[in-house]
Amino acid sequence: MEGLMVVFDFDKTIIDCDSDEWVVTELGFTPLFNKLLLVDTMPFNTIMDTLMKEMHKQGITIDDIVQVLKRVPIHPRVVPAIISAHAAGCDLRIVSDANTFFIETVLDHLGVKDYFSEINTNPGYVDQEGRLRILPLHDFTKSPHGCSNPCPPNMCKGLVIKRLLREQESKKIIYLGDGLGDYCPSLMLRENDHVMPRKNFPVYDLISRNPNLIKAKIHEWEDGRDLERVLLSIIQGIISIRDDSNVAQFFNHEILPVTTSHQALPQAPRIPV
Ligand SMILES: [Mg+2]
Numbered sequence: 001m002e003g004l005m006v007v008f009d010f011d012k013t014i015i016d017c018d019s020d021e022w023v024v025t026e027l028g029f030t031p032l033f034n035k036l037l038l039v040d041t042m043p044f045n046t047i048m049d050t051l052m053k054e055m056h057k058q059g060i061t062i063d064d065i066v067q068v069l070k071r072v073p074i075h076p077r078v079v080p081a082i083i084s085a086h087a088a089g090c091d092l093r094i095v096s097d098a099n100t101f102f103i104e105t106v107l108d109h110l111g112v113k114d115y116f117s118e119i120n121t122n123p124g125y126v127d128q129e130g131r132l133r134i135l136p137l138h139d140f141t142k143s144p145h146g147c148s149n150p151c152p153p154n155m156c157k158g159l160v161i162k163r164l165l166r167e168q169e170s171k172k173i174i175y176l177g178d179g180l181g182d183y184c185p186s187l188m189l190r191e192n193d194h195v196m197p198r199k200n201f202p203v204y205d206l207i208s209r210n211p212n213l214i215k216a217k218i219h220e221w222e223d224g225r226d227l228e229r230v231l232l233s234i235i236q237g238i239i240s241i242r243d244d245s246n247v248a249q250f251f252n253h254e255i256l257p258v259t260t261s262h263q264a265l266p267q268a269p270r271i272p273v
């Protein structure tokens with residue numbers, strides 16, 4: 001359907017783990033990773049680039065990385081949810097702090113890459129020496145994004161959403177995410193948009209502290225089955241409001257109603273700052 005955009009985070013939203021951690025763990029680089037985390041003040045994104053350099057030095061090939069990415073855990077209902085949302089005519093996009101190489105490899109393997117019209121993430125590419133480079137989306141050394149929300153220095157997802165709101169003003173947005181970096185874009189959404197924070201994950205906890213700061217309608221979800229049910233229910237609701245009689249054909253199973261009010265979230269005690 002024209003006029004509806006679904007924006008997905010990638011790690012722990014589309015896939016059921018963090019792709020950076022998955023690659024590092026599966027290739028046996030956790031000790032070095034932990035060491036870099038301890039001794040360095042580099043953002044995660046820069047640590048990953050450093051790790052890729054080290055992996056390359058130690059003989060890990062691009063194909064080794066691809067094979068590991070093909071085994072990434074994903075809930076079996078997520079791909080059907082993506083396909084249904086696309087079939088309903090939604091414009092699907094990704095906003096992620098992973099990188100283009102990991103995301104495109106996984107989506108390609110799952111057979112859903114072409115369903116997405118845009119992937120906003122850190123650039124990842126294979127250089128002439130066959131080493132995977134992972135660069136920051138924002139060059140934080142030259143031009144910091146200056147956002148005061150909990151966004152990593154290499155990426156403010158709120159800025160991406162701001163641009164999408166400017167370019168695609170008439171489209172309603174459904175935003176799905178789990179992490180701290182998904183809080184900033186959630187704050188940007190408008191009254192008629194929808195945000196789907198993953199229950200008991202950092203963005204959910206942050207939203208729960210003061211749901212009134214969020215203008216969009218809030219719908220929690222726990223796992224891939226929930227993601228599918230909640231997402232398709234929102235889409236179905238929007239389409240039926242617009243009285244599109246073709247809606248039924250996109251949904252071949254019963255979709256249960258979802259909560260749409262701020263009251264659906266438990267009000268966590270305010271934490272003094
Ligand atoms: Mg995530």
Ligand SMILES: [Zn+2]
Binds near residue numbers: 147148149150156184
């Ligand atoms: Zn931000």
